[in-house]
Amino acid sequence: MNSRQLEGLIMVPDFSVFVSLVNNISIFIVLIAGYAYFSTYLPKSIDPSLRDVLLGVFFGLITIGAMHIFIPIAEGVRVDQRNAIITLAGAFGGPVTAIVCAIFAGTYRVYLGGAGALAGVVAAFLAASVGIFLYRMRDGNDSALKIAFGAILAIIVIIPSFLVIVDLETGWSILKRMFVPWGSAMFIGLFFGGLMLAREDLRLKVENEITRSEARFKNLFESSEISIWNADLLAAFRELKRLRKEGVKDFRQHVQENHHLVADLARMISVNNVNPASLTLFKFRNEKELISSISRLFSPDYHEFCLNVFCAIWDGEKHYRTETLMRASDGEELTVIIFLPLPDTEELIQNTP
Numbered sequence: 136m137n138s139r140q141l142e143g144l145i146m147v148p149d150f151s152v153f154v155s156l157v158n159n160i161s162i163f164i165v166l167i168a169g170y171a172y173f174s175t176y177l178p179k180s181i182d183p184s185l186r187d188v189l190l191g192v193f194f195g196l197i198t199i200g201a202m203h204i205f206i207p208i209a210e211g212v213r214v215d216q217r218n219a220i221i222t223l224a225g226a227f228g229g230p231v232t233a234i235v236c237a238i239f240a241g242t243y244r245v246y247l248g249g250a251g252a253l254a255g256v257v258a259a260f261l262a263a264s265v266g267i268f269l270y271r272m273r274d275g276n277d278s279a280l281k282i283a284f285g286a287i288l289a290i291i292v293i294i295p296s297f298l299v300i301v302d303l304e305t306g307w308s309i310l311k312r313m314f315v316p317w318g319s320a321m322f323i324g325l326f327f328g329g330l331m332l333a334r335e336d337l338r339l340k341v342e343n344e345i346t347r348s349e350a351r352f353k354n355l356f357e358s359s360e361i362s363i364w365n366a367d368l369l370a371a372f373r374e375l376k377r378l379r380k381e382g383v384k385d386f387r388q389h390v391q392e393n394h395h396l397v398a399d400l401a402r403m404i405s406v407n408n409v410n411p412a413s414l415t416l417f418k419f420r421n422e423k424e425l426i427s428s429i430s431r432l433f434s435p436d437y438h439e440f441c442l443n444v445f446c447a448i449w450d451g452e453k454h455y456r457t458e459t460l461m462r463a464s465d466g467e468e469l470t471v472i473i474f475l476p477l478p479d480t481e482e483l484i485q486n487t488p
Contacts, residue, residue: 160320162201162216163328169193170227170332174339187228191235194224198240202247211249212300212309214317218262219324222289225266226273227332233270237263251300258296265292275340277333279326286325290318362413362471368448369485370403375449386449390442401430401441407486418463425464432461440473448477 173190198217205213217240225233237259244255269285297313298306356363375386383389390396406426417432419425430437436459447455455475460468478484 160216160324160327162197162204162220163324163331165200166194166197166220166223166328167331167335169197171335171338174335184231187231188235190228191224191232192239194220194228194232194236195239198224198236199243202240202243208309208313209250212251212254213247213249214313216320216324217255218258218293219289219321219328221259221262222266222269222285222293222325223328223332225263226269226285226329227336229270230267233263233266254296254298254300254306257299258293261293261296262289265289277329277336279330282329282333283322283326285329286322289325290321293321294318356410359410360412362416363410363488364413365407365409366487367405367407367485368403368487369481370405371400371445372448372481372484374400374403375445379449386446387442397438397442397445400445401437404441416463416469417461418465418467428464432463433459436460444475447475451479452477 170190170193173186173193177186177189198220201215201217201220202213205215207213221233221236221240224236228236240259241256244259245252247255265288269288272285294310294314294317297310300306300309356365378386378389406429409422409425414420414422414425417425419428425432433440440457440459443457444455454477456473458470458472461471462468476487478487
């Protein structure tokens with residue numbers, strides 16, 4: 136087939152190409168879901184290079200899937216969202232992921248054959264190249280503006296691949312015809328796909344930071360030689376808020392008029408766990424025994440202690456500190472200093488050390 140015959144077969148309206156490509160963006164839903172699964176469930180102990188290869192295989196399979204949702208613009212020439220996926224593979228997976236994905240796409244395009252096969256292979260490796268470049272440029276701040284810039288850059292780099300369809304004249308004609316519809320659809324795929332993948336990366340980063348923070352806290356909690364209790368004051372906190380909403384102004388005066396209130400509030404406090412140093416100090420064999428004996432550990436001042444804690448919460452204090460007497464399980468008296476942070480949010484007050 137010569138160039139004029141091929142050019143004459145370009146009979147798909149430009150707007151139809153754009154609409155069809157945008158409709159095919161559903162492939163990105165599968166891409167993002169799979170990327171989330173890989174990021175979350177792939178063992179952390181796996182070799183990074185193997186991870187990149189596996190991710191490249193996944194992106195490559197998605198790319199092949201995208202190539203089955205195509206728009207024929209001429210005999211043997213098709214357009215789809217494969218190059219957007221290859222670019223994202225590089226931008227979010229790195230060089231190995233991009234190259235593996237491009238090999239999948241290029242090999243399968245050769246297998247499909249047709250006048251656009253060479254252009255398809257060239258485009259795949261151009262997409263991988265720009266994806267790798269964007270990966271190198273990432274600094275952890277994937278703003279919408281940076282993703283939009285990356286999408287535009289990818290389009291500029293990839294679109295010259297149309298020029299190798301049959302000959303330069305034919306390629307140039309097809310390029311001019313496809314620039315707006317193909318470029319617009321590519322931008323939408325790259326921009327929104329990039330935003331979703333960046334969001335997934337951020338979610339994973341936050342989860343990892345939380346996991347590391349929890350591990351550090353657990354290590355501190357378990358290894359500390361100071362007795363640490365983790366308590367849940369949420370129910371009492373909410374009850375105090377309810378009393379304030381009902382118009383109570385002076386909490387101590389309200390307690391004098393309602394003698395049962397401190398005991399009721401104290402029963403709302405639960406201890407989540409205690410560290411090994413607490414078991415040693417109070418001479419208990421296990422955590423369960425200690426937690427079930429909390430009220431008996433305090434001297435007769437337990438009522439006054441609880442009242443002062445609730446007054447501190449009522450007054451908006453940041454912490455409560457006192458020196459008091461407590462008893463070990465064998466009755467030995469202990470003079471202790473209690474320091475109790477008092478967070479002002481419900482989320483934090485559920486885990487008060």
